[in-house]
Amino acid sequence: MQTPDAPSPAGLYTTNAPSEQNVRLRERGMRDRFGRLIEYLRISVTDRCNIRCVYCVPESDKGYEQDRNLLEYTQITDLVSVLAQHGLRRVRITGGEPLVRPNVPDLVALLSAIPGVDDLSLSTNGILLPRYVKALKDNGLRRINISLDTLQPAKFRRVSPVGKWEDVWQGIESALEAGLSPVKINCVLMRGINDDEVQEFARLTLRYPLHVRFIELMPIGNLEFYKKEHVFPVGMAKTACAQLGELMPVVEGEAVGGGPADVFRVPGAQGTLGFIGACSANFCARCNRMRLSADGYLYPCLGHGIRVDMKPALSLPPDQRESAIMQRMEQALAVKPEGHQFISVIPHAAFRTMRAIGG
Ligand code: SAM
16 A cells, blocks of 8 residues: 655755756756757656556556655655756656556645746546546646547557546546646557547547647567557558648647657647657657656666666755765766667567656
């Protein structure tokens, strides 16, 4: 059983006087050895999930592994408040399914209060969203990504056994009703499974202010599923969408959380369409992010096994914490690879699932 996290004690954000090294870091932001500015952290709060998507969870996987070593919300907040002083501006709460961990709205309140963090978002499968959306919004969440891979309830049970399509759809409606904006729909493309629904997904943007993001299947998670020729390149999804009307390029500004997607709008649509091809349209050169697993490892790259353990730094007394955090962050910046290894060394991508690292 997980226990609720304690609220942040007063004075949590005070750090020791900046060292010379930290002053240098602040001036230049957090840059890796390829000159990429790292200003975005995805934070997994649990590796548990309440559904088991076929591409994500291998059959042999019991569903979680990190239960006993979760970072507390205060530790996550400590880390983010230090990194925010060095240029971190964007944070996404994810998992596993973040909303299965108790009191996520409390974490939203803590993170949204950190000076410098001007973009806070959450990724969810939407199932628990109706229960928490008001508290999330009230506590400072502005935008959200909800995963949905099919518009057909019967197919949903095949792709994501355990969950119910209707619950996800209610989650999407609750996000729109609560006024979260933008509401993005993450749709993982799977040949032979949902490639026939691409236009239906695109039509959602005509009817609703929804921003659909088609995501190419990546060799991470259930590699057996990946190997069975389920990849459907985003380029083909784009061609299918173009049959609905000329795709007009959209510059995805900060307001909608500019990410790796190539974004377009069908004329007259309320929402946008984005295409994210990690393998066919490698965007590593513009990578601006790192990931923090629920058990406290910083992963400079999703498609690489390298990681840095942040827990020792987060357990130090406040006067030693900032320099220890930044020392480890420097290590992570120094080893962040130029690109993912999804294509060249596929088996290496199996070291941990996306669920475990933080999607
Ligand atoms: N539970 C949350 C959710 O459903 O969005 C957050 C975690 S989930 C791992 C984050 C995203 O990763 C989801 O959109 C999911 O579809 C995607 N994902 C997981 N495994 C993937 C894979 N092998 N290829 C592409 N996307 C994947």
